[in-house]
Amino acid sequence: MRKGSVIAFVILLWAAILGAVSVVAPVEKSPVNINENIVYIITVISDTNPNLSPPPAPQVDGLTFLSMASSLSTSTSVINMRRSVESRTSFRYSFRAQRTGSFTFPSSELKVSGRSYRVNSVNVQVSTAPSVPVPQNFGEDDSFWDHGSLGGSDTYVLPIPEKTSCYLGEPLIVSYYIYTNQELTSLVLEDEKDHSGYGKIAYDAPRELKSESVTHNGKRMRRALIHRLAILPNTTGRMQLPTLTVKARILSFLVQEDRHVSKDLQITAYPLPETGKPKDFSGAIGSFTISESLSGSDVSQGEALIYSLRIKGKGNFNQFTAPQYPSQDKVQISAPFLSDNLVSGIYGERTISYTIIPQNRGELKLSGVRFNWFDVESGSYKSFQTTPRTITVNPGSLLSELFRSSTPLRILPLIPGNVGRTYQDPLHQSWFWIVFAILATLIIGSGVWAYAKSEKYRDPELFAQKQAEKILSKYLEAAQSAVKEGSQDFYSLAEIGLMRFVCHRFKIPYGLSLKEKIQLLAALPKTQYEELDSFFQRCEQARFMPIVIERSDLNKDWKKLETLVQSLLKVKPKALVSQIGEGR
Amino acid sequence: MKVLSAWLLALFCFCLPSMLMAEDLHGYVANQTEYAQKLDEYHQLEKNGSLNPDLYNNIGICYYHLNQNGHAILSFLKALNLDSSHHEAMQNLLYVQSQTSDASLYPKRSILVQKIFDFYNFLNLKRLAYLVLLTFLLLGLSLHLLWHRINYQEKGYQLLFILICTSLFIFASTLLITKFQRRNHNRKAVVISFSASGFLNINEQGSPRFRVSEGLIVEIEREMADWSYIRLPNGLGGWVEKANLGKVIP
Numbered sequence: 058m059r060k061g062s063v064i065a066f067v068i069l070l071w072a073a074i075l076g077a078v079s080v081v082a083p084v085e086k087s088p089v090n091i092n093e094n095i096v097y098i099i100t101v102i103s104d105t106n107p108n109l110s111p112p113p114a115p116q117v118d119g120l121t122f123l124s125m126a127s128s129l130s131t132s133t134s135v136i137n138m139r140r141s142v143e144s145r146t147s148f149r150y151s152f153r154a155q156r157t158g159s160f161t162f163p164s165s166e167l168k169v170s171g172r173s174y175r176v177n178s179v180n181v182q183v184s185t186a187p188s189v190p191v192p193q194n195f196g197e198d199d200s201f202w203d204h205g206s207l208g209g210s211d212t213y214v215l216p217i218p219e220k221t222s223c224y225l226g227e228p229l230i231v232s233y234y235i236y237t238n239q240e241l242t243s244l245v246l247e248d249e250k251d252h253s254g255y256g257k258i259a260y261d262a263p264r265e266l267k268s269e270s271v272t273h274n275g276k277r278m279r280r281a282l283i284h285r286l287a288i289l290p291n292t293t294g295r296m297q298l299p300t301l302t303v304k305a306r307i308l309s310f311l312v313q314e315d316r317h318v319s320k321d322l323q324i325t326a327y328p329l330p331e332t333g334k335p336k337d338f339s340g341a342i343g344s345f346t347i348s349e350s351l352s353g354s355d356v357s358q359g360e361a362l363i364y365s366l367r368i369k370g371k372g373n374f375n376q377f378t379a380p381q382y383p384s385q386d387k388v389q390i391s392a393p394f395l396s397d398n399l400v401s402g403i404y405g406e407r408t409i410s411y412t413i414i415p416q417n418r419g420e421l422k423l424s425g426v427r428f429n430w431f432d433v434e435s436g437s438y439k440s441f442q443t444t445p446r447t448i449t450v451n452p453g454s455l456l457s458e459l460f461r462s463s464t465p466l467r468i469l470p471l472i473p474g475n476v477g478r479t480y481q482d483p484l485h486q487s488w489f490w491i492v493f494a495i496l497a498t499l500i501i502g503s504g505v506w507a508y509a510k511s512e513k514y515r516d517p518e519l520f521a522q523k524q525a526e527k528i529l530s531k532y533l534e535a536a537q538s539a540v541k542e543g544s545q546d547f548y549s550l551a552e553i554g555l556m557r558f559v560c561h562r563f564k565i566p567y568g569l570s571l572k573e574k575i576q577l578l579a580a581l582p583k584t585q586y587e588e589l590d591s592f593f594q595r596c597e598q599a600r601f602m603p604i605v606i607e608r609s610d611l612n613k614d615w616k617k618l619e620t621l622v623q624s625l626l627k628v629k630p631k632a633l634v635s636q637i638g639e640g641r
Numbered sequence: 642m643k644v645l646s647a648w649l650l651a652l653f654c655f656c657l658p659s660m661l662m663a664e665d666l667h668g669y670v671a672n673q674t675e676y677a678q679k680l681d682e683y684h685q686l687e688k689n690g691s692l693n694p695d696l697y698n699n700i701g702i703c704y705y706h707l708n709q710n711g712h713a714i715l716s717f718l719k720a721l722n723l724d725s726s727h728h729e730a731m732q733n734l735l736y737v738q739s740q741t742s743d744a745s746l747y748p749k750r751s752i753l754v755q756k757i758f759d760f761y762n763f764l765n766l767k768r769l770a771y772l773v774l775l776t777f778l779l780l781g782l783s784l785h786l787l788w789h790r791i792n793y794q795e796k797g798y799q800l801l802f803i804l805i806c807t808s809l810f811i812f813a814s815t816l817l818i819t820k821f822q823r824r825n826h827n828r829k830a831v832v833i834s835f836s837a838s839g840f841l842n843i844n845e846q847g848s849p850r851f852r853v854s855e856g857l858i859v860e861i862e863r864e865m866a867d868w869s870y871i872r873l874p875n876g877l878g879g880w881v882e883k884a885n886l887g888k889v890i891p
Contacts, residue, residue, distance in 0.1 A: 506789075
């Protein structure tokens with residue numbers, strides 16, 4: 058007992074620790090017309106029942122606060138030991154704009170279960186355009202609530218079940234209405250007290266309280282639905298319905314706030330009859346229509362067929378399991394797979410799907426599956442037996458055989474090690490761009506090199522001229538620096554550079570002797586030939602002269618060389634090359 | 642004595658199931674507490690700026706064990722957004738997806754199409770980056786061979802290599818850019834609330850166009866105030882409240 062209590066406490070504590078909370082605060086509509094009300098909603102969504110008090114109405118200059126209403130919806134489901142809870146608490150504040158323009162609901166802090174959550178600021182635009190008044194919200198219609206019933210305040214909350222008796226496990230809808238002859242300005246759902254003997258699901262929590270005129274106990278009253286629950290009795294006998302506590306703010310002579318507790322009401326749950334109860338009773342109780350379908354009747358070996366059983370209607374969907382498809386030789390049949398489209402787990406459609414994979418080719422007879430339930434309308438057990446079907450299994454394709462996965466799906470364990478290191482994608486890493494840039498540079502370089510090389514074949518003369526100019530500029534630079542230093546090396550450098558230039562430009566083999574080269578150069582115009590010959594002689598003299606040459610002489614010879622090169626560059630090499638060729 | 646033995650036996654028979662159940666429950670709670678603690682640690686790492694597919698995969702596993710399938714699927718999607726070839730995250734995602742109520746809404750793919758998708762997922766950003774560099778290198782080499790071939794050589798082979806390498810380079814670069822763009826502008830979201838209703842218009846209060854359950858992966862097409870227009874895997878679209886969705890790229 059003690060151990061159980063400790064475990065229960067740990068479960069509650071764990072749920073409280075884990076409680077994920079989100080707070081949203083939009084306005085229902087923006088822009089709105091001056092005639093319309095502005096509805097500002099703060100919604101707290103939590104996977105536990107949050108502990109929070111209604112936040113005060115925001116103060117916005119230019120907006121008049123009219124009323125506040127709250128609603129609470131909680132849904133809890135436990136399926137296969139997996140528990141899911143969603144609680145949604147909404148506070149709706151109605152305002153009326155005093156002028157047109159833009160208004161901002163300021164950001165604020167909301168305390169939920171002791172923790173602070175930020176509510177973001179929201180803008181709303183109010184325009185002048187006339188509009189048809191929107192359906193009035195709770196507390197906004199002056200004729201809705203009876204003004205001036207001084208001293209005659211009559212407000213109470215009544216639970217109204219759809220019927221007063223039901224079967225064990227049969228879902229029963231209970232609607233909670235507030236009856237009043239006063240004008241309510243706000244309503245907060247404070248508490249929902251449970252009693253023993255049933256499970257419950259929130260079925261409907263209206264976003265707006267819509268009123269209707271009724272006569273109750275001989276009095277004309279207005280009533281509005283505030284909450285709707287689905288009760289699922291889990292014991293037989295009489296049981297009391299949940300007790301709702303609401304806090305209502307009533308505008309009477311003065312504004313007064315009262316707590317109202319819903320009136321006690323009991324229902325009776327009867328046991329299911331034992332007569333006619335099938336051995337494989339699924340536990341389904343309700344009013345259902347059943348249909349079935351098979352995805353095909355012709356299939357290739359290894360391919361899958363889907364058999365679906367559709368259960369539609371109202372019942373305890375959350376409390377019954379799907380029937381297992383009977384196992385069969387040469388057929389692989391999956392466990393049932395549920396797909397629900399349900400309202401609060403009691404109304405809608407459930408599809409139970411089975412994946413069927415035939416293993417052998419040929420004709421295959423599929424035995425059916427049986428689903429039985431207790432029909433609350435007739436008070437008897439009913440059964441649905443699927444039709445036995447024959448399917449044709451054709452030989453499988455090579456592709457499907459090759460790619461058939463053999464590993465069953467399962468959740469994998471946690472990845473150990475340091476999972477906190479940051480993963481960087483390559484586009485944000487420098488190495489990628491460095492390698493890319495190097496490759497791009499290499500490709501461009503290779504292209505430029507290849508282009509330069511290709512000139513040799515495309516225009517050999519131009520290539521030779523360029524080479525000659527390169528050589529000349531190289532030696533001329535060296536020769537000029539020798540002149541500046543007053544060195545006699547000028548002559549040797551000038552002789553080599555000039556000879557190489559001439560050989561490249563006029564295509565004279567460099568291996569010939571100086572004499573032979575000069576003989577071939579006789580094809581040059583006379584002036585240039587003489588100047589060239591005399592310069593070579595001067596170079597020879599200077600190289601072998603025992604005396605030191607003056608700097609002024611060096612400068613003169615440098616100028617001479619420049620003039621000679623300029624004049625040689627003017628000579629068109631094409632004509633000369635052919636003459637030289639003939640001379641050889 | 643006989644009466645006492647009978648009483649003891651009855652007491653034992655009565656207590657045994659509850660003791661076994663308590664043991665199971667105890668183990669279950671211990672496990673849950675462990676996963677909750679791990680989840681806190683991982684969230685702290687995430688808060689400190691860690692972006693790692695392994696981290697998101699582990700967060701997803703913790704959420705799964707804490708029965709929050711919506712958040713689990715969202716975390717696996719975050720892991721796959723960082724690394725599309727993350728095998729563990731993919732397997733976990735497929736498993737948890739198969740456990741959700743709306744699993745039948747996902748389109749069924751043929752084997753060949755599935756293999757193409759698998760290949761696309763295999764090429765994560767890192768692999769694509771290497772592929773781009775490799776194909777660029779090969780393209781450079783084939784260009785070099787073409788440009789520097791001996792003058793009288795035929796250039797047919799070089800041109801063929803260039804064509805192949807160029808195609809591969811364009812394919813890899815396009816895929817890299819596309820994946821990078823999709824990663825940074827991923828519009829996928831997951832239904833994280835127990836159920837969510839989709840309406841044709843914002844602020845509608847009538848009967849919803851569709852109702853979806855926790856864990857369904859949807860695509861956000863546009864957003865307005867506190868509503869998002871989502872497209873379900875079966876093609877149906879509608880407005881749902883943003884609070885019901887968890888986005889892969891917040």
